[in-house]
Amino acid sequence: MKGKVVKLLMVFIMTFSIFTGFMNKNTYTQANASDNYLTNIKKKGTIVMGTAPDYPPYEFTKNEGGQAKVMGADIELAKQIAKNMGVKLKIKSMSFDSLLVALQTGKVDMVIAGLTRTPERAKSVDFTIPYYNGGQSLLINSNDSSIKSYKDLANQPVGVQTGSTQYNLVKKQVKNPSIKGMESVNDLVLALKTNKVKAVAVESATGEAYAANTQGIKAIDAKFNTAKAQNVVAFHKGATSLVNAANKTIKASNESHEFVDKFIPTASKEMGTSAKKQKISVWQQMYNYKDYFIKGTEYTILISIIGTILGLIVGILLALMRLSKNKFFHAIAVAYIEFIRGTPLMVQIMFVYFGLGTIVNVPALTSGIIAVFINSGAYVAEIIRSGIESIDDGQSEAARSLGFSNHQTMQIVVLPQAIKNILPALGNEFVSLIKESSIVSIIGVTDLIYQLRIVQADTYQGVVPIFIVMVIYFILTFGISRLLGLFERRLRHE
Structure with a gap:
């Protein structure tokens, strides 16, 4: 059976790789044959810029009316590029090492993030002429x-x-x-x-x-x-029309020294300042960012709740499939569970967001939720399976002797008892899910960790925002643990 599972996994991986490779090859062939990138951007009316806003004065975040606004010299250049193209600028923030992947998979249309040209990068994306020479x-x-x-x-x-x-x-x-x-x-x-x-x-x-x-x-x-490092704008491989359009803007900016004489000095004035320069305490400074922490908490709770509910549904289905006498369903369940449990959640999130992005455009929040419940479902399946197998076979035999069908036996007799047995383990899975969901910040989901990065970048405080987020996570997990404990004790008395 293990051999069959391994073969099934290999077939799945090879099929997806061939399909994805075909899609990418087909996309590049079309791009090279006819460059419609600029035309498509103009039809859409928006150009999406990817950046990592923790690199002042090029890109950073600033608290304006409780909202995080991405600002900086690179942002001003991007606005000028978008204006000259006749479209609006949309900014998408994520970690620096995810930017070029996002560009290749179509999540963003261009990357401006203090990026420099290298021979390795030039193999995957196209670059403009330099817009700034920095030391x-x-x-x-x-x-x-x-x-x-x-x-x-x-x-x-x-x-x-x-x-x-x-x-x-x-x-x-x-x-x-x-x-x-x-x-x-x-x-x-x-x-x-x-x-x-x-x-x-x-x-x-x-x-x-x-x-x-x-x-x-x-x-x-x-x-x-x-x-000196030469900062450039990156576009999708083959997007020559976009590169040429951006080059016109950059050339005009270079001739007028706009980036050096205007964009950088303006950005330097707009940057956030430390609590010491503001002449307030660090805690007062953190209080000014309370809306950031509240928003991050809301997203963390949302992802955890939806991920838990869908993960529970997937887990029950997988557990029943694994316990099924149908060899096909059993093999599918085993392959799914072993593959998901054998790969990190971070990789799964990146695969859903970037990998599937070559086929269908899935938003960051949706990608995070999908990856979380897919991951949780594999662990919940094993918890439920162990709970079902812990019920004495005599219970099922007695139910069938009373005329219950297999479906009724499972639904009325086995599952209710199994849930009582596995409730503590399910509770631990939910608590773990709240903490593990923090990884979704790598693709730009505005959860607690994402907001933590924003506060750190805007206030130049390192430890205090971390401490605040630790306390918030503790309150969430401790509160849920108490509620689950209360529910568990009530079930024991019934």
């Missing part, structure tokens, strides 16, 4: 006088953003570095302040922004052996 800096602790350039980081832990140009610079030029790659610059700065890394490599303008607003750190010239 490279190192963020170090203010009392650290041992670091003068990248050469002093030999054999030292260095923080860099995953997938960034700085990651490659450190890897190639620093002697034997211990690279600590993270998705968020905010996390890297926190790692620096807590002495987890010796320095953080960032672009010069970003380094100056963090140094000016974060107590205890400073920015120095990294002195890497390279030309």
Whole structure:
């Protein structure tokens, strides 16, 4: 039977790979034959920009009337590109290392995120001409006088953003570095302040922004052996019409020095400031962002509740299929359960959002919910199966002797007793689901973790927002555990 399950899994994976490969190949063939990208964008009336808003002054978030507004020099350039195309700009935020994947799978139309051109990236996407030439800096602790350039980081832990140009610079030029790659610059700065890394490599303008607003750190010239970083806009491979249209805007901006003389200075003035500069306490600053935490909590609860309900339905169905004498249904259930339990939830979320995005466009929130209940269903199925198998066979035999059908026996006799037995395990699954749902933030779902990143980026506070989110998660999980415990005790008395 195990051999059949493995074969079934292999057939499923191969079929999906061939189908997806065909779709991608067909898409690229059409794109190369006839570039209708700009025409389609104009028909749609909107161009979607992907960015990671934790890189001031290029892109960052600011609290305006309780709403998180993405701002920055790159945003102003994107507005100008959209205006010249005659369309509206829509901004979609996600982690930096997911941006090019989002572009390739059609989730966004262009990426502007302090991105630089590399030969590897150029194989997957198309780039515009450079719109800004920036230098490279190192963020170090203010009392650290041992670091003068990248050469002093030999054999030292260095923080860099995953997938960034700085990651490659450190890897190639620093002697034997211990690279600590993270998705968020905010996390890297926190790692620096807590002495987890010796320095953080960032672009010069970003380094100056963090140094000016974060107590205890400073920015120095990294002195890497390279030309200045050239920031570019990325488009889908083959989208020559969009590249040409954007190049016209960038060329005009370069000629007038608009990005350097206007966009960056304006963004620097608009950036959020630390509590110290605002002359308020950190807790008062956090209170000003209460709406962010409330919104994140609402989304976390929504995803958890829907994921639990649908996961329970899927779990019951899979458990019955696995217990079925029908070999086909049994094999399907086993393959599903083993495959889902054998892969991380993060990978499943990215597959649903980006992988299935090559076939059908699924919104981020919907993708997160789908991945969560698909994952939960596999674990719930095993919990329910163990509960059903814990019921003595005599119960089923007695029910059938009274004239009950197999369906009635399962529905009236077995399942009610099994649910009593497995309620604690189901409760634990629900509590775990609340915590695990935090992973959906990687695709831009505005849950608690996503809002945490926004607050960190806007306030330059690292630890306090984390503490607040920890408390919120504890209140949610502890409260649900108490309610489930009360319900369990009532069932025992019945």
